[in-house]
Amino acid sequence: MSRNEVQWxxxxxxxxxxxxxxxxxxxxxxxxxxxxxxxxxxWIIACHESEVPEAYDYRTFHHPGGEEIxxxxxxxxxxxxxxxxxxxxxxxxxxxxxxxxxRITCIFHAWAFDCKGSCVDISRAEQGYQDRLKKxxxxxxxxxxxxxxxxxxxxxxxxxxxSLKEYIGxxxxxxxxxxxxxxxxxxxxxxxxxxxxxxxxxxx
Ligand code: FES
Numbered sequence: 686m687s688r689n690e691v692q693w694x695x696x697x698x699x700x701x702x703x704x705x706x707x708x709x710x711x712x713x714x715x716x717x718x719x720x721x722x723x724x725x726x727x728w729i730i731a732c733h734e735s736e737v738p739e740a741y742d743y744r745t746f747h748h749p750g751g752e753e754i755x756x757x758x759x760x761x762x763x764x765x766x767x768x769x770x771x772x773x774x775x776x777x778x779x780x781x782x783x784x785x786x787x788r789i790t791c792i793f794h795a796w797a798f799d800c801k802g803s804c805v806d807i808s809r810a811e812q813g814y815q816d817r818l819k820k821x822x823x824x825x826x827x828x829x830x831x832x833x834x835x836x837x838x839x840x841x842x843x844x845x846x847x848s849l850k851e852y853i854g855x856x857x858x859x860x861x862x863x864x865x866x867x868x869x870x871x872x873x874x875x876x877x878x879x880x881x882x883x884x885x886x887x888x889x
Contacts, residue, residue: 710881724750726843728852731756734836735869737764741785741800745769748842749882754828755779755789756838759800764832766840767802767825778825782873789825798825835860836868 697704708715731746731754743757746766753769755778769778776793779786788805790797797806802825810818829841831849834857839849846852878885 710884716881720750724748726841726846728831728839728841728846728849730837731766731830731840732838733868733870734764734832734838736783736873737838739785741787742783743779743786743789744783744838745779745781746840748840750842752828752842753777754840755825756830756840757786757800764830764838765801766828766830766838768828770826771796772804772823772825782875796823802827833861834858835864 729748731748732744736742736744737756737758740758740760740762743755746754746756748754754766755769756764756766758764770776771778771791771793773791773796774793776791778789778791778798788797788799790806795806795808796804799805804820804823804825807814807818807820807823810820829844829846831839833839833849834853841849841852
């Protein structure tokens with residue numbers, strides 16, 4: 686038998702702990718709590734190392750905790766990550782999903798940064814700041830990064846987190862043996878789904 690609106694909105698006649706409250710899909714406060722307590726505490730895959738094969742290759746990543754992140758391979762071969770935020774006035778630095786940038790130059794006032802996050806140029810620094818600002822005081826903010834378990838690039842925005850190896854434990858330890866150097870991303874597709882992330886997963 687169909688239900689009217691009142692019946693539809695009524696809570697089930699169970700204790701609160703016995704059913705899934707639909708607020709998990711709609712409550713903004715709950716989502717914020719998930720970001721703070723889960724996503725901003727754990728290691729998350731940002732991309733795969735095959736997406737940044739050459740020095741200065743980068744990949745931008747929207748972290749589920751809300752932060753915009755740049756993953757970049759340095760001229761020393763190491764992959765690092767930074768918040769995609771200019772330390773001057775908070776402008777987003779890189780907009781494309783992938784690219785190659787020997788210098789990351791902010792489009793707002795042209796401050797420039799290298800592949801290790803160091804500030805290499807402050808436009809009109811002498812006129813604007815005299816000796817009140819040094820380049821090494823305004824480098825990019827680095828995000829904890831590690832590569833492993835099949836060549837995935839993992840990030841953790843919690844500076845106090847454990848290492849990736851401790852976090853994963855033995856669970857994926859055979860991945861490197863089985864897949865080491867064999868995985869490659871050959872297609873990138875991004876879809877923006879205007880809904881709670883759980884709704885997307887739970888309906889698949
Ligand atoms: S906001 Fe980036 S240089 Fe000013």
